[in-house]
Amino acid sequence: MTDWDRLTPVLWLSIQQTIYMVFWTMLIAGLLGLVLGVALHTTRRGGLLANAPVFGLLNVLVNIVRPIPFIIFITAVGPLTLLVMGTTIGTRSVLFPMAAMATFVIGRIVEQNLVAVDNGVIEAARAMGASRFRIIWSVLIPEALGPLVLGYTFIFIAVVDMSAMAGYVGGGGLGDFAISYGYQQFNWPVTLVTVVIIIVIVQAAQWVGNRLATVVLRR
């Protein structure tokens, strides 16, 4: 028999930890990734801020980091995490590797969505005398907003996935809960409950993202 009286408070804490990790990662990496994606898009040859060395550097950096399996990435950047967060243990400390990896992933997704913005629209804005940075925030990003919202929704799910792995190396959360109380104690119902909760979180996010994208794209 599963002792739910004992497990429920732990489960509740795990849900809070997962939401904490996903929320802060999405917020920090969402902004940094947007900056990185815009930088990748605009420094490319023929772009608004065309700059071959900067583009080359960013591009190589993204290509090096992105393919590293996240569970290895967490341990590999351990010394950096210690430097930045002061510790490598606990829910707060995994925010560093999570936000770092998510920044690179989001950067690439943002870059790919910005490609869809017609160059003619950018040229029109230039012809009206808009400065480069003004064009970025008042034309480039608004014109790609629909696909960007869908891209961020997609990333949200990847970040939930990351949070589960982060839990395994000390971050807590639902991933940790499912492994510690489900897998390691041969308690299949606990694993199942965790899975259902994650599905609910992901579905809720997907629903919100889709609604938001529809509103943005309707015009």
Add this chain to the structure above:
Amino acid sequence: MAPVITFRDASKTFAGKTPVHAVDTVDLDIEQGSITGVIGYSGAGKSTLVRMINALELPTAGTVTVAGRDIGGLGERGLRELRADVGMIFQQFNLFSSRTVAGNVGYPLRIAGWSKERRRERVAELLKFVGIADKARSYPGQLSGGQKQRVGIARALATAPGILLADEATSALDPETTQDVLALLRRINRELGTTIVVITHEMEVVSSICDTVAVMEAGKVIEHGPVYDVFAAPREPATRRFVHSVLRDRPSDETLARLRQHFPGRIVTVSVRADADARSALSDVLAAHDVRSTIVYGGIREIAEKPFGSVTYALDGPADAVDALIAELRARTGVEELTS
């Protein structure tokens, strides 16, 4: 009138493995208040030339002066001021899909730092001027092509520029809408005194609104002058080729071969020009000889409000009479014998 745009030995070379001389030592004056057509085949450098007027492209040699400013030496602020004085419209309209019609038209005013109140008034006035006052709250995705170009025009005129550039502005529109948009451009020129420079490959555009035309080939302006003069008496072979290809007033080789099957005699193309006396004289000449003349091809249209075109006749009769007829026609207008 003084030129408002001046190109002096202006060149634009795009660097690369094989450098491209998009614009090659161009000297060109565009008069204040004129409508100038820039024509030529694709890749001739028309777009690059016109984009130098609002400094979207900077000359790699020579100078371009626009309303007294040398476009090569402008800072961020000077560039903004220049571009507020040079509006631009595009073939694909290039409207901001994320903004309403009013938002699109108001955008250049935001850049120019207008207050919200003044912006709203100006936008309403512009939308009324281009005839889409009821669409202010629509998004571009909900508009027809003609309506989109009207928004583009209103947006380009927002800051009351002295110059308007049109890059193939009617090429994506159907013939009727094209006429509406051309009429609007003509009205802008007449009522607001705006100098207009249009890039086009459509005869319709040149013949109905332009008063001056510049012909480009391989980066050079090979001919420049009043539309009628350039079209009626092209000096350069490339201009002649272009004029014939856009006018389509001469039978093609295939058409000529078909005509030959029905008309074994000589076939001549006779130019029709502005001079009304010369035109009635042609009828007299054709009637006076013992030659049967059949109209087999041709077209006459108006360019700069004057008739222009050619008519192709198949001539049938005694050889000496046909010779005499052709000689007499030659004395009065351009005659070209078609041989194949």
